[in-house]
Amino acid sequence: MQVPAPFEYERATSVENAIALRERLGEEARFIAGGHSLLPMMKLRLANPEYLIDINDLTELFFxxxxxxxxxxxxxxxxxxxxxxxxxxxxxxxxxxxxxxxxxxxxxxxxxxxxxxxxxxxxxxxxxxxxxxxxxxxxxxxxxxxxxxxxxxxxxxxxxxxxxxxxxxxxxxxLKANSGSAYEKVERRAGDWAVVSSGAAVWMDGDVIADGRVGLAAVGPNTTSIGPVSDALRGAAPSEELYQQVGEIAAANCSPQTDQRGSVAYKKHLAMELTRRSLRRAVARAQGQEA
Amino acid sequence: MQVNMTINGDAVSEEVEPRQLLVHFIRDQVGLTGTHWGCDTSNCGTCVVLIDGEPVKSCTTLAVMVSGHDVTTVEGLEIEGELDNVQQGFIECHGLQCGFCTPGMMLTARALLNNNPDPSEHTIREAISGQICRCTGYATIVRSIRWAADRETPVAIGSAS
Known part of the structure; x- marks a missing residue:
């Protein structure tokens, strides 16, 4: 049976009240929203806050x-x-x-x-x-x-x-004109954490990519926005060669670890392939070719 | 601390530790053991109850967070001796084998039908994708929910009123 360590509970009534509680209770306090990440961490005793400030009543933050x-x-x-x-x-x-x-x-x-x-x-x-x-x-x-x-x-x-x-x-x-975006994820089973995933967004200027960004998940730190990817995309015309090249840049700029979800080589391959796919779909959407 | 909520329409007022999880509160303190306690990691979905009409995994919700809200457990599906269509569907279509996943399955099905009285098979499968049946009896579970949908009248049990 997994049960969190003891803590004290406060229910915030407004954003101001929540911040005031947080300021008063200090670093041992955590906000709890849906709780579906924090409570599992607390049940495993990986997180042990002394105070939880419940912010589910803050309707001003639902929009x-x-x-x-x-x-x-x-x-x-x-x-x-x-x-x-x-x-x-x-x-x-x-x-x-x-x-x-x-x-x-x-x-x-x-x-x-x-x-x-x-x-x-x-x-x-x-x-x-x-x-x-x-x-x-x-x-x-x-x-x-x-x-x-x-x-x-x-x-x-x-x-x-x-x-x-x-x-x-x-x-x-x-909101910028002529944008397209897409997300590609490989998981071991439905609803699981990603083995690797890649999100891409592009902003077109005519037939050329004016700006573009790719973020990866589950392949190490500092991969939510990869600078060299954006450098390669800016001013480039979309093509399969470009997606391949950018995919390789993404794979080179991540640092996955071997675990039960896969080896480093497999994850790097996924980072490359999923970046190709997400970019291809993002561009197609920016050009109005795909919903 | 004191929590006040309604469970299946009844006002419940109890003293709890803040760390008490909703599933244990319902089972051990309120004594409604129809809600099952399964994986404890929000994966299996047998602990699903409705909070203000929406299915939620009660192993990953604190009882104190639900104070002031309406909870529906599997015991709340039957009204005055009459089974809910979903319960009847599980009987008619053999929707349970060991029965462990059944409470969560039925409550998620009830919430689905309240929002969409005529779901496709795909929509039903998507709706119960957060529930695991280790007997792997999914085909009959989907058939049971569809059986209920065919008899659905716009009575929203457990929905926020």
Missing amino acids: ITEEAGEIRIGAMTRHRELLESELLAEHFPIFRDAEKVIADPVVRNRGTLGGSLCQADPSEDLSAVCAALDASCLIKSTTGERLVAMTDFHVGPYETAVGDAEMLTEIRIP
């Missing part, structure tokens, strides 16, 4: 809106809403690609975007999705708020830029 040239998503938005949102599917089909293969429908009823990003598991899918889309994270504290680029959000495995007295409240994704 997906279009505003000021951006899509803004509240941190408490659940996987299910990300999957079902027509607004997201219209602008960023990568979300639906990814959400279809994150856990299972019952888990998706509880898990949240903010919780996934803050868990910062290197195998977690939405970090790669948000980084590919050039998203920013709005982080609030008692003294104000700051916007952190997704590429700076992850400090290391299970570590983020969110400080002890801060809270991730919102994800902002810029």
Whole structure:
């Protein structure tokens, strides 16, 4: 029987209240959103917070809106809403690609975007999705708020830029013309963590890729946005040769480990092949050739 | 600390430790053992209950988080001696063998039919993809849910009111 170590529980009534609680309770306190990453960690005693601050009543953090040239998503938005949102599917089909293969429908009823990003598991899918889309994270504290680029959000495995007295409240994704995005994941069985996954986003200028990003999951640290990939994509015309070349760059810039999910060689092969596929689909979508 | 919730329409007020998981609260403190405790890792889905009408894995939810909400367990499917269509479907179509996964399967099916009274086989399979039947009796489970769908009337048991 797995049971978390004892802790004290507080239920936040507003964002301000949640941040004030966090500031008062200090580094031994954690926010709990859906709990489907944190509670398993606590049951295994890998996480032992002294206080849990429940933020499930913060209805102001449940939203997906279009505003000021951006899509803004509240941190408490659940996987299910990300999957079902027509607004997201219209602008960023990568979300639906990814959400279809994150856990299972019952888990998706509880898990949240903010919780996934803050868990910062290197195998977690939405970090790669948000980084590919050039998203920013709005982080609030008692003294104000700051916007952190997704590429700076992850400090290391299970570590983020969110400080002890801060809270991730919102994800902002810029809306730019002629964009396309896609997500490809290989898993051992339905709903499992990725063996490897690759998310790609491109922004076209006529027949040329003006900008592009690829984020990988489950292949080591610092792979949610790979700089050399973007360098190779900018100004290039889409072609099978380009996808192959960029796939090889992605494989060269990750550092997977051999485990029960596969060997290093297999995972590098997947990083290459899945990057080819996600880029190919992202470009096809940007050109209106594929839904 | 004190938690207050409704379980199958009944008000429940109990003292719990914050670390008490909902599945153990329901089984050990409230005494409703129809909710099964399985893998303990949110994979198998036998512990599924409805919270405000939506299926949730109760092994990965704290009882304190559910204070103030409506819970439906498998015991809540039967109303005044009359089985839910889903329960009747599991009888008619041999939807259970050992029966261990059955409570979670039936509650997820009930939530599905509340949202979509006429699901395709694919939709049913997708909906129960967070549940594992180690007898591998999926074909008859899907058939049981479809049997219920064919008799579905728009009565939303366990849905948020």
